[in-house]
Amino acid sequence: MTEDILALIKENVIQGRITGDDEGFDEGLVGQAGVSELTETALAQGISSEDIIKRGLSEGMDIVGRKFEAGEYYLPDMLASAKAVGAVMEILEPYLIESNIKSKGKIIMATVKGDFHDIGKNIVSILLQGAGYMVKDLGNDIDPQAIVAAVREEKPQFLGLSALLTSTMLRMKDTIQALTDSGVRDKVKVIIGGVATSEEFAQSIGADGYGADGFQAVRVIEALNTSQED
């Protein structure tokens, strides 16, 4: 029974189905339970959140990742699976706290003040969720002070800032300055991205990392995470 339900979670991570309404990519799945319903059932049956994560989510995500690398799956497949993982992680959050299991970390994402571009930021957020991080997305056009307030309140390990305009990338600098001024700069690692930005720009404004695309974003955060744990 445990095996069956974990296999189903894994399968639905691969299909990227959050609820019974989702279509996945194979025919005829609408109406069958998605990862949310399956996770609730698993928890009701007493299956541990650790098992759900390791044998359902991670195994499913690994397969999707390998197929993506092999060119068999495309980015929308990857994102659908990552969203499914994110949905399960949200359900599991209270259980993880209860059983004292640390999630990989919390990340706040925002597109900075004056900028409405958010496709790239949303992709990065989803991929990070898929990698097992708790992501809180503040949205776009976000004032430095609102970002500071969120950092204070949510106490994330990471802050991801996105900007696509040469004018608004300067707001990233303002945001980092605002973090410094409010004394929380050393509480959070800041990584930035978006077409106009670059590794050099990230360094010049005192960010901790830069990601050219969603995958690099995940790698940079994983690297910072390891160095933080040391």
Next chain:
Amino acid sequence: MARQGVLVEPYHRLKLEQVEQLHQASLAILTDPGVICFNRQAAEVFGDHGADVSSINQGGAACWRLKIPGTVITDAVQAAPKVVKLGARDENNCLILDGHEPRVRFASGSEANKWLDVDMEAFVSKRNPGTEVEFPVFRVEKGTVDRLVKAARLCEHLDSWDSFLRTVNIQDDDITDDNKDVNKFFASLNNTTKHVMSGLTELSQLSNVVRMAQTIAGGEDRLRENPIISFITCIVKSPLQLVDDTTQKAIEIAKSGIPLVISSSPQGGSTAPIGEDGMVAQINAEILVGIALTQLVNKGTPVLYGSVPSRTRLDNLYDTYGVPEFNQYNIDCVQMARYYGLPCYSTGGVSDVKVPGIQASVERLFSHILVTLAGPQYIHYAFGLLERTNTFCPVQAVLDDAHISMVKRFVSQPMVTADRISESLKQVRRVMGTSDKLYILFVRRAFRSGEITPPYPFEGKDMGDETLFWAQKRMEEILSLPPSHIAEPVVDRVFQEVPGLLTRLRS
């Protein structure tokens, strides 16, 4: 006189019945789910005209859901002018865009951050050290005022380039958000006598830009008769959201009476359905809302139906312009605009690849030809854009000009008339009476009248591909021609009246 562009016999991808179905689908979208509006004034305007407006919560910012009845949209859209004049410093260069006439003009775009220069460098073969060949090497530079000036000067002399839409984002150290608008417009207007179009960075600069245009055009009335500038406003963030800042800009521009483009640029697969029907229903709804708003704010505002649909790539979710679906979406939008009788600002000519070459040519020619065939009144993005609009390459723009002139030649109306046929029959009879039996003598007049296309202007002489080398030469030739500046006394007045202009733009 106005620039004639090319009149085409439009290719209809959609049947009238399908156009009507899509129109109904767009209206259905505007009532359910409706649009999310982040601009208070726009919400009030639609509310006053019968839309159902409810305040909603979307992550903090004040916003409203507008459910707009179809008649509110269609009545307002009906009020938009069907013919829009885009003026020019030299009035012979103006464009008369008639929503019912499939006459195509070509313009640049967009606000690329990068400028790509081409250097020819000599390379020695490793296998045969005696063999030396020249290859293009690419150099990425930043968009600056000087480079914008160069692009405007190219536009002035390239014949297919009908209107100058600012090509690069000016990123000089002395350019700020507050002086960007006046400088980009002045740099453009002072270097081309064709129509100048651009987005507005700061609403506070609208009055300065309009004052500059009035001074150059010869006064307020003259600017109204000959609007030498126009604005692009991206008021929609797909799917179906009206952005506060750009919506406010559109409202103020509409009040000023300067022509404006209401453009929407969803990406099929990420910010719009990937299927042709869903994409077109949504983008059409988005553009209609914007156009309706301009008319409700100021009835009769000259406005263009700005369709900039692209598709999403499945490997990285970037926007892509080189795929067939891009052309399908765009052609459908041209048909939707024609259904409403509105002049269409359409899209074609961008490539996904970062440098000029085979892929770039294939990608851009594809849309240069196909979208032109649909007969929009104005195609933007048509010159020099690479890397999904992030790069502008002047040498590529020179190539595009040559390619577009060939496309124009191809799509022009067939010249089959009784008179011409009888001329041709005469030719056949005469040639059959000669000993060499060649039509050569009759080619010469046709060639000189422009009826016949010359050989590819950038063809190499040997085994190598010399396209970029020759295009570069052509560009240098053009840039050595004297610029078409605004008369000195007028420039003096502009500098007196308009704050923020860089003095180095005078020389």
